[in-house]
Amino acid sequence: MITSIPSPLSLPIHQVFHGAGHQSVVVGGWMRHVGSERDVNGTDEDIATSATPEQVRALFASRPSFAVASNNGESHGTQLVLLDGKPFEVSTFRRDVACDGRHAKVVWTNDLVTDLSRRDFTCNAIAYDPIDDQVIDPFKGLADLRRKVVRAVGDPYRRLQEDWLRLLRAPRMAMDIGGQVESGLERAIRQNAGELSQVSAERRRDELLKMLGYADGWYAPVTLAELDLLCSLLPSLDSQRGHGLRSEHPHDLDLFERGVMRACGARLAGSDQGQARLRLMAYYAEMTLTSTASDLRGLCCANRLVDSVLRIAAFYRDIPRDGSWHARSAPRDQREFLLQVARHTPEAKMAAVVEQLISLRLAEGGFNPAPLRKAAREPLYRGQLQVDGNDVLSLGIPPGPGVGRVLASLLRVGPGASRGSQLAQLSVLVKEARNASNST
Ligand code: ATP
Ligand code: MG
Secondary structure: OOOOOOOOOOHHHHHHHHHOOOOEEEEOHHHHHHHOOOOOOOOOOEEEEOOOHHHHHHHHOOOOOEEEEEOOOHHHOEEEEEEOOEEEEEEEOEEEEEEOEOOEEEEEOOOHHHHHHOOOEHHHOOEEEOOOOEEEOOOOHHHHHHHOEEOEOOOHHHHHHHEOOHHHHHHHHHHHHOOEEOHHHHHHHHHHHHHHHHOOHHHHHHHHHHHHHOOOHHHHHHHHHHOOOHHHOOHHHHHOOOOOHHHHOOOOOOHHHHHHHHHHHOOOOOOHHHHHHHHHHHHHOOOOHHHHHHHHHHOOOOHHHHHHHHHHHHHHHHOOOOOHHHOOOHHHHHHHHHHHHHHOOOHHHHHHHHHHHHHHHHHOOOOOOHHHHHHHHOOOOHHHOOOOHHHHHHOOOOOOHHHHHHHHHHHHHOOOOOHHHHHHHHHHHHHHHHHHHHHO
């Protein structure tokens, strides 16, 4: 029994439905959170109702404070009802009449239990009616949540066959509740793991990214590999298991295990999406650019995500492991490294990229980030300098490509932040440039 259920933000929507004689309930992730006694703050409230899509539109389209927007689920009876601008997904109770593993043909029903019975797992087949303050739990999802078990509603083989995405949703739900996939369902997943490739890349991607964003999401690729699912998601990463460094140095971790170690330790403040991205970076930091791009593009990941992971894969290995950045010559090496990264990074993103690289390297241990952070605080782009070509000319360098070369050298040495220190460095560099040209 749940001790107390918070009032959902969507309560006014339920009041409208009930006032018009329809049933409506909160389902999905919000209910899973309530059932496992977690904070529901920020969790989407999915709504299911006996009202047909036309009735939903008629009820909310012209009512003050509400609006209805279509989303791409509309053909399946899902619409967005906006309450003071905040969107809630509202789906009409439904029953499957045919499924082919990817698409379901559905008809509307006004029976809530019929609707709940087509949902994938018992922990996702719980509903809450906030008007009657009643929990509807025909498949004992609350008991499974207490035991932290993800169990299919009905026969696991048949339920997986109806929609192969459930192969992936089961471990995602297990990760979300910090629990396990029930053994019968787990067996069915292993036996059918290959069918995951039938599911569209976009649907696989969305599940993977949600999984990676959870508190324990660093472990997601390990769980997926154990269920034989990783090869249908991130094949190049999967192929690194048991290969790579270990074959040369038997006591070292292999490339996949190093990724696990980094993903476990790397942390940056920010959203779940940011955390998911950092974990992908952790796994791909030592992979080749070709395999990184092929895995992420194969899942139709957004270009921005692919580019940010590729950037890390391009530069991470240049951070030395042997402590050489603690040596006296190190500031120069670190500036060279940072300038190289900056050449491939928009200025607005550079600080974040440096923190990502540091966070990943710190997760491997034996690294002092202070000198790199210090070097990154000084200008890395021409536009950030407090001096310009006129200052170079006024030091006697003739107009031409030499001016740009002097400014580039100024960025390399680490010019300091103030105009005074940059002018001082500049005159040293100009003197050096003159001496060099005199001696040739
Ligand atoms: P989250 O919001 O954290 O992603 P969720 O459980 O709400 O988790 P949604 O994708 O929003 O996931 O789906 C809402 C609900 O719809 C689920 O809880 C489940 O009851 C049902 N559902 C979603 N996808 C499927 C599916 N492939 N098969 C069966 N039921 C599903
Ligand atoms: Mg949801």
